[in-house]
Amino acid sequence: MRTGVFFCQMEDSRNLNIDAIAKYSANLPEVETVQILGLKPHPEVKILCEQIKSNNLGRIVIAGDMPGYFKPVFTKAMAMTGGNTDEIRLASFQQHGARGENAMDRAKAIVACATMAVPFSLVAIPSGNPVNHSTLIIGGGIAGIQSALEIANAGKQVFLVEQTGTIGGHMAMFDKTFPTLDCAACILTPKMVSVGQHEMIRLLTKSKVVAVTGKPGSYRVKIRQSARYVDINSCIACNVCTEVCPVKVESEFDAGISLRKAIYIPFPQAVPNAYLVDEKSCTYILSEGEKCGVCVKKCPKECINLNEIDQTIDIEVGNIILATGYELLDVSKIEQYGYGVYPDVLTSLEFERLTNASGTTGGRIVTKTRRFNKKTREEEWIYSPEGIPPRSVALIHCVGSRNKKYNPYCSRVCCMYSLKFAHLIKEKIPNVNVYEFYIDMRAFGKGYEEFAERIKQEGTFVVRGHSASVAMNNGQMIVRGEDIFNDRLVKFKVDMVVLAVGLIPASGTEELSRMLGVQRDTDGWFSELDYNGSPTDTDKGGIYVAGMCQAPKDIPDTVAQAAAVAAGVLGSLTSGKGIGHLSSLSLSEIEARAKNIHTI
């Protein structure tokens, strides 16, 4: 069939040489004409009709990053000239992963398949290597936990690598989940305990993947396990060591709003349920054994060894699941909200810890109290359970999200957790005024819209309009905003401001992507192979993504994706077909296969 190839790009491709691809496609069989139509503006129907007529085209291939965007014009032109509109084929570089090192070859293969009217995904099935039956999961948050349990319950070996001293991740810090207002810990902790006790899961806390070699199906992974300084098996979590430890530093688990000791347990339900020593603040370790060491003397089980050294573990796995999660954008660089300047401006995670019943105030929502620190002889602001509850609270959405200067994307969860905060504040403090400043209410999930309606009915002032500034006037915080629905500018006196801070990929994401050769998208999240078709695979065979590290998502979606990943992994283990890199397929191989299918 006489085929015309049209290159239509939405924007300039950084890694694709369109001219070279065009030259290649001109030499393909049946291709009559190849045209590069340039950037964005729609090609005109009239001109296309002339092209189709003059070349007598029976099939049209639209090639580009988002060819579907241009399809309507071509369909119209095809219909006007009396052609078969089913013979318009899309060659989508983005969808089929023309990225990275062999992007050019992949793009050529995609165009070749389209000209022969053969679906690319039908051809591009990589050849299989035998698969090692153990799986490595990087990240012990809810995604990692869910995947680990699914795979381990099927009877396969799992290595769960976690960077901190306990699994649980961010979900363990949360108080309630939206929209059901279930207790987050009640959902998570049983799963954590199962992971800790599961015979098929080897839990490696305080560990980091440092090197990955090998091919799909048999990856050799080098893991460095930092010293915990406490023997997990004999520690009975009696808390004696923490009581005697003289060092106090900010607690990571409490998002920095409370203090912990240098020897500590992140939270009482931690898995493994054992203490650990923070080598960055322990006096004994910092002084190289000269000072302190009091916890070693007091420990009743003699399980503390402050001279422990890091270990390196070598394992071989067949599949790797990335579940590295996210962190919050550094909000202190967005100056107008006064974070770090005014004491009662909180990030969402800090508020989450403040309102949590296991938090430093026992779940009381209070403003900070000023206290005199005898050691540093300075006044400081701390949270104490006796603090004064705020009379009014402002919740500001989209802080750093949907903002071209910081994160151009929507962080997806902020609207819902801010509404949840509004509910928690209303529930815990009588007669409090809560103001929600939002741009667009993104209540996208099951039961979310109803939840948003419920919060509005509870008496929260939901202001459609972003607040751009928080100011301090005589010790009183003032939030300015525009109430667009009521057509007025508003100024509210508030005692507390909670910022719904945008999410960014966790700090190790870049390093991991380089180590594994997994692509990242422009925002830094791991790229999935195909957003619609295979949202858990990457273009590296045997490497999968789950949870936030792929894109921001809420807990239900994370759990669903984690379980889906487990299905993919188990499929590769039981099918007997093996797995391979999509990128290992050469252009000529794909061409030959496509021709094969085409001639049938």
Added chain:
Amino acid sequence: MAIRVNPKFIDVLDRFGAEDVQLCYQCGDCSTICPHADDVYKFPRKSMRLLQMGLSQKIETTLEPWLCYYCGQCSEQCPREADPGETMMSLRRWLISRYDFTGIARQFFKSRLIEVLAVLIIALLTGIFLLYYGFSGGSIHIYDGEGAFLSSTFIHKFNLTVGAILAVFLVINAIRMWYLVMIKGTQFAVPWWLYLKELYQLPWHFFTQKRYSECEKKREHPFFMPWFIHLGLMLGYVTMLVLVMVFIEQLQSGPEIKWSVHIFGYLATIGLITGTIYFIRNRLKKNYVQYKKSHSTDWVFVILLFIIVLTGIAQHVFHRTGLFEWANITYVIHLMCVVPWLLRVPFSKWAHLIYRPLAMYLAAIRRAALALQEVVLDSYPVFIK
């Protein structure tokens, strides 16, 4: 009143400089950060919204664009980089073209070519006329008095003629502005005595530009620099206008300097030269948001003014040092620039000299009239004004 939607309005404004309006997603950050936005005049978001919806008939009756002094905070803050500050600036350009009944302003703003051609043609005609007059009645070697190339009495008449043309255009345009804002755009009764009560606003805003200084408050310029220099430029311009319209004969008489008149001339020149150099420099360096995008009319404006000031100074120096031929030549060049520049005033950016104080005046009247309506705005439990 039915409101007509103009779907092409965004494209029209694009020609006036507002390129990114469609990016705006109505978050209201700009209105929140703007030091001038208040409960009655909310901008820039609302103006952006009207623009997006294509309500050109509504926008031409609003005063909001004139209340903005383009400090650029909104554009710096904008999460979508939709540049609300530049949009307000473009709306001002568009409003100037709407107030202008001849339609000339519209052509100037839309086409760089037409504007430059118009300036050149008027400059040439002026030059030919002046040379013809000068050579027919006088000698190029004589600057003033008997047989002068361009005598002061002639220049006086010439200036008054140009000034009268300018004034006619400006007054008609100002009346059109008043009509659009106060008759077409005001749905409530405005008592006549409010016009008298708020009359002080006109000279107050004209001579102090107080709102401009409020604008700069939060920014890091030393000594409210842009406000100070803008004020100096404006006062220098007005002083110079008065001098050449009324005291031209004293200015041109020689050889001794008349300090009672000339001192004002020198002060005005300082204001003009520092102002033009400052603004040209900023527009070249693009060091602040408000100078990042320069419309062609902005450039014509500052460059022409700069040439006028330079030739004015040169003419003065030649005159005082006795080089009368050179003084006459520079004088002709000076006037060749002055006439198109002055005739351009009602159709260009410089018209904001009249529109801005007038807008402040009308805005104050509308605000007072609105307060008389006793509209209850409060529905929130905690609200401070």
